[in-house]
Amino acid sequence: MKNMLKKALTAAMFAGILAGCASEEDTVIMAPVPVVQSEFTPSTEWKASVGNGVGQYYSKLTPEYAYGKVFVASRDGVVKALDPETGKTLWETDVESDVSARLSGGIVAAYGQIFIGSENGRVLAFNEETGEQNWTAEVDGEVLTSPATDNNFVIVHTNSGMLIALDQVTGESKWTISTEVPNLTLRGNSTPVTASGGVFWGTANGRLAAAIVERGQLIWQQPIGMPQGATEIDRLVDVDASPLILGSNLYIIGYNGQLTAIDLRSGKPVWKRAFSSATDIASDGSRLYIVTEQDHLVAFDARSGTELWNNDQLENRLLTAPTIINQYVVVGDSEGYLHWIDRSSGEFVAQQEVDSSGFAVAPITIPGGYVLMTRNGDVKKLTISE
Secondary structure, three states: OOOOHHHHHHHHHOOEEEOOOOOOOOOOOOOOOOOOOOEEEEEEEEEEEEEEEEEOOOEEEOOOOOOOEEEEEEEEEEEEEEEOOOOOEEEEEEEEOOOOOOEEEEEEOOOOOEEEEEEEOEEEEEEEOOEEEEEEEEEOOOOOOOOEEEEEEEEEOOOOOOEEEEOEEEEEEEEEEEEEOOOEOOOOOOOOOEOOOEEEEOOOEEEEEEEEOOEEEEEEEOOOOOOOOOOOOOOOOOOOOEEEEEEEEEEEEEOOEEEEEEEEEOEEEEEOOOOOOOOOOOEEEEEEEEEEOOOOOOEEEEOOEEEEOOOOEEEEOOOOOOOOOOOOOEEEEOOEEEEEEOOOOOOOEEEEEOOOOOOOOOOOEEEEEEEEEOOOEEEEEEEEOO
């Protein structure tokens, strides 16, 4: 049985990672917190909060920095704009709904607005300056990931296998592309990305898909993982990571699939490596960094796919996707630790215990520091004093 699935089924706080799965008796041992002699200690510039955060739900509400503001949101429907220098609330709005807001996908800023999706099959648009809710659109399926924006469209990927383009002014649906969804999938979806008039996204049936943004025409699909095994669980091949574009190549990874580099012009693979993950890839321009299904942090040369280092000391700690801050790769874990790893060597450089509620998403960089949000809704800006 795959380790990622075992973690999802045995860690009660993260129940719901797998859609429609029965119980699992196997137990998983979480690696102890590594002993690290920190080379620096971050300084806290300000603290804020947003609602009740996301709790122990799947919601991936990553903060967004845009228009000179930090935007944050909670699953229960509180949305805020914060001053990046002071943390002061510039505006706050509470989603008005006849049901629980269940915000889960976002935040993305574009067209003078911010966009957030929900488990209720809704996409919401807010004025970035005032927080006024401009429109709400109903879509087919839960929106568990951030929308993409291009060509005056807001493009969302739902758990029903739909890629839907909405008009950024009205929320009106402009086109829809449907892809197959197996009976059993991981809880999560691939965030679409756009480039050169195309939109690219991973699918629940193990493929990378590409379409023309302007008219929603599917142009190709490339297999990233092929179902294998006797049971539906063994045959999971979700591509939940967001595609990463560097130059003329696109990089993607799937669960029970492969880390794959694809030439954007031809749609054909450049190289493949047998690694499995359901989280986004990070890059510093020359290297790729992934968190595997076992929570191993691995670095690759982006050009050749050569494995550079593999750090397995955070195994089964339910890590966030990796992010790059300065010369470090940073991940958060389910017990609220931030781990700082040297990008070149894979060795630990620093570690901080931030909050016992843990992390659902990685920190983001903003001018003068970085912002993190814990599962209980605490928001902090920190700077590094080395």
